[in-house]
Amino acid sequence: MNRAPRHDSHTEQPGGSVAGARASRADERFAESQGASRRIAQSFGRAAAGYDEAATVQRRICDRLSLLALDHPPPPGAVVDAGCGTGHWLPALRTSFGDRLLLGVDLALPMLAQLRRRQPDQPCVAADVHALPLADGSAAAIWSSLCLQWCRPEAALAEFARALRPGGVLWLSTLGPGTFAELRTAFAGIDDARHVLEFVTPERLDAAAAAAGFAISARERRRHVACAPDLAGLLRAIKAVGAHEVGDDRRRSLLGRQAWRTVERRFEAYRRADGLVEVGYDALYLILHKRP
Numbered sequence: 697m698n699r700a701p702r703h704d705s706h707t708e709q710p711g712g713s714v715a716g717a718r719a720s721r722a723d724e725r726f727a728e729s730q731g732a733s734r735r736i737a738q739s740f741g742r743a744a745a746g747y748d749e750a751a752t753v754q755r756r757i758c759d760r761l762s763l764l765a766l767d768h769p770p771p772p773g774a775v776v777d778a779g780c781g782t783g784h785w786l787p788a789l790r791t792s793f794g795d796r797l798l799l800g801v802d803l804a805l806p807m808l809a810q811l812r813r814r815q816p817d818q819p820c821v822a823a824d825v826h827a828l829p830l831a832d833g834s835a836a837a838i839w840s841s842l843c844l845q846w847c848r849p850e851a852a853l854a855e856f857a858r859a860l861r862p863g864g865v866l867w868l869s870t871l872g873p874g875t876f877a878e879l880r881t882a883f884a885g886i887d888d889a890r891h892v893l894e895f896v897t898p899e900r901l902d903a904a905a906a907a908a909g910f911a912i913s914a915r916e917r918r919r920h921v922a923c924a925p926d927l928a929g930l931l932r933a934i935k936a937v938g939a940h941e942v943g944d945d946r947r948r949s950l951l952g953r954q955a956w957r958t959v960e961r962r963f964e965a966y967r968r969a970d971g972l973v974e975v976g977y978d979a980l981y982l983i984l985h986k987r988p
């Protein structure tokens with residue numbers, strides 16, 4: 697999983713007119729974000745073939761976002777699925793909101809290959825949601841489920857606002873700071889590497905949405921859990937949906953046996969009465985309307 701970059705302003709462009717040191721800092725940050733995007737695309741690309749089978753929590757989160765979206769239907773016009781993955785939610789969007797132009801956008805080509813294989817007539821495009829290949833105000837609605845945690849939230853929300861027409865709706869789900877708290881605790885102090893992505897707080901998300909020009913029409917926070925017979929099984933399940941990239945501070949070699957045993961022992965605290973261990977997803981849902 698990718699660590700949220702230190703820089704969130706989308707106004708300072710790399711290589712722009714800003715001079716000297718400031719420009720080179722922006723270049724560094726840009727290079728950093730490009731590297732992160734490449735790693736994210738690679739890890740989701742590797743997961744693409746088995747994604748749908750493994751994405752149980754992801755589907756539950758789409759189900760919930762879908763119910764919220766039904767209370768906030770889009771105006772007439774195109775609907776974009778930003779970070780669509782294999783496109784498994786596009787048919788549901790068509791069922792909910794009728795026959796209209798639907799466009800899937802994703803960074804990972806193997807995800808789009810799965811989409812094209814299963815839905816050959818469904819338009820989709822490989823692009824970064826920080827730079828959507830859409831004209832200003834051209835979309836009536838954007839659906840984005842579980843993509844924003846891989847992005848610079850301020851920049852991505854500003855880009856969604858740019859692409860939406862005034863009155864257009866953004867149906868958004870992402871992960872909050874309680875996500876994988878069990879893993880964070882179990883790995884604490886084991887080494888200097890990062891083992892869990894840093895997630896956005898609801899307060900930062902609200903502020904980013906307001907700054908991008910959105911009004912908040914609905915919000916919800918819900919815990920979902922994934923479970924497995926043991927910690928190794930849980931980590932395999934997280935890897936199977938491509939969600940294991942944690943950024944530049946990630947560990948580059950295997951944990952020693954002793955360290956792994958310590959983590960496993962600590963993780964026993966999360967064993968449930970049914971014998972399984974669990975991790976929590978702190979799902980944040982927002983329905984946002986672009987202000988006129």
Ligand SMILES: C[S@@+](CC[C@H](N)C(=O)[O-])C[C@H]1O[C@@H](n2cnc3c(N)ncnc32)[C@H](O)[C@@H]1O
Nearest residue numbers: 740779780781802803804824825841842843846
């Ligand atoms: C957890 S999957 C979610 C896929 C789908 N929305 C779902 O609910 O199952 C996250 C997806 O976001 C894509 N993604 C991550 N960062 C992206 C970016 N900056 N631009 C476009 N897609 C991105 C990944 O390639 C991946 O397919």
